[in-house]
Amino acid sequence: MITWADERRYWASEKRTLRIAAGWLVILGTLFILLHSLPGVGAAIVISMVVVVAVLLIRRLRAGRDVDAYFSKRWKASVSDGILSSWTALARNLRLEVRGLDGGVIVAGLGVPVWEGWTCLVRVHLPPGLVKEDLVSASEHIAQAFGAIRVSVAGDRLDALVMRIDYTDPLAESFWFPLGAPWDGHSVLMGLAEDGSEWRLPLGPHTLVAGASGSGKASLVWGLLLGLAQPIRDGFVEVWGIDRKGGMELAMGREMLTRFADDAQRSVALLEEAVEQMQARARSLAGLTRQHIATTESPTIVVLIDELAALTAYETDRDMLRRANAAIATLASQGRAVGFIVFACLQDPRKETLPARGLFTQTVGLRLRDRAETAMVLGDGAVAAGALSHEISRSTPGVAFVVPEDGTAPIRVRAAYASDEQIREAAVTYPAPYPRPVKPAERAEESRARRPRAPRSSKSQQMEES
Structure with a gap:
């Protein structure tokens, strides 16, 4: 009306x-x-x-x-005209041009703007001599020239690149998902992608989540748990949780965890038992199948680790440190095919903090401190493609760039927010059916103290008597 x-x-x-x-x-x-x-x-x-x-x-x-639709249509038409009319001069100023054989200037070509919501999609044709990285490096200047929030570049072929010019950010505001979403058996609903579609994280690849303090790692942790609430209750998935912050993060939803550890000894014991069960399952499946399928008798095991560096780098007991790194490397290198998956979060992504970093084939970069850290987590190629985790605003916790396992272009996403009330409700409504305690692992000195001394030989006794 x-x-x-x-x-x-x-x-x-x-x-x-x-x-x-x-x-x-x-x-x-x-x-x-x-x-x-x-x-x-x-x-x-x-x-x-x-x-x-x-x-x-x-x-x-x-x-x-619909007057609003009329105004938006007029505005989009005006913006499209402005993009087309100013592109040649802008491209020349940004050096998106080459010299032809005849000495003439060939400028990057632009297609007809197409709108998806408040995002303008424009095909860009780069002449030989320019590469995609040239357009990506100029994206911030292009965004300012067109009055946009952000410009990103998709595609690989130089004659079929697509420039996304965003005039609004669908990830600017936090949101939440209702509990009990059905599970498709392959992925977990975690949040939204920048195009407004659902962001589903494949469950299978070992996943590393890196982000500075306050970047929203908790949203990823609880996004995983709440997204798996139904298969956890039904027994198709078991989550073994490790929280080296004294249980500050995971204890609220502990009922959803089949196993839980919050100190060094129990954490190492949990990891080593996961390795033992993984190897036993591999032996039982050998010759029958090459890929595990989750059942209630043989569920998928997700080893969820919050603050991984406390196990792999900051642990003062050198024996515990060695055993933790060995167990994580073994799980990450052998566990996927038999249904053992590692999902780990940390703040410091350096190699010395996590020796097995290369075994995590699916990476999520929340807000990071600098470009070097972004490259460590997502790779130089992802940074060149516009995945700039170090430029994520502090006001948008949960916003991240995800590099899929198949090496396709990074995706900008935001994880759904999980409130304390929602976590408590999930813990009551979707508890793990068969929780089991974790027995602390023995320290090396304790093991040596319990080892009986070997009896002395008769020759040494004769030498003492003489």
Whole structure:
């Protein structure tokens, strides 16, 4: 239903048209007063005045009932015209040009803008001599020139690159998902991608989540657990949780965890038992299948580790440190085919912090401290493709770049927010059916202390007696 406010907005936007129409009416009215007595002239002038008014009414009817849609359409058309008209000069200023054999300048070509919501998609054709990275490196300048929030580049072929010009950010506001979403058996609903579609994280590849303090790692942890709530309750998935922050993160939803550890000894014991069960399952499946399928008798095991570096780098007991790194490397290198998956979070992505970093084939980069850390987590190619985790705003926790296992272009996403109330509800509604405690692992000195001394040989006794 059209309101008076909508009408006022419409006619306010038509001020220029109204001024032109008013000018013509004044002219025609003046001519009518002066020439109406001439045969046929008065009628022609009246008809002309009716046509002017009719044009105004037709323009209003074409705008339709949805004034907002009309304004957005006009705005998009204006922006599209501005992009096309200014591109050549902008491309030359940004050095998106090459010299032809005849000495002439060949500028990167631009296709017709196509709109998806508030995102403008434009095909870009780069002439030989330019590469995709040239366009990516100029994306920030292009965004400022076009008044956009962000510009990203998709595609690999130089004649089929697509420039995404975003005028709004669908990831700017936090959101949440209701509990109990059905599980497809292959992926977990974690949040939204920047194009507004669902972001589903494949469950299978070992996943490393890296982010500075306050970047939203908790959203990823609870996104995984809440997304797996139904298969956890039904027994198709077991989550073995390790929280080296004294349980501050995972303890609230502990009922969803089949196994839980919050200190060094129990954490190492959990990891080593996961390795033992993984190897036993591999032996039982050998010769029968090459890929595990989750059942209630043989569930998928997700080893969820919050603050991984506390196990792999900061642990003061050198024996525990060695055993933790060995177990994580074994799980990450052998576990996928038999249904043992590692999902780990940490703040410091350096190699010395996580020796097995290369075994995590699916990486998520939340806000990071600098470009070097972004390259460590996502790779130099992802950074060149525009995955700039070090430029994520502090005001958007949970926003990240994801590099899929297949090496395709990085995706900008945001994980759904999980409140304390939702976590408590999930713990009550979707508990793990068969929780089991973790027995602490023995320290090396304790093991040596319990080892019985070997009996002395008869030769040594004779030497002592003599």
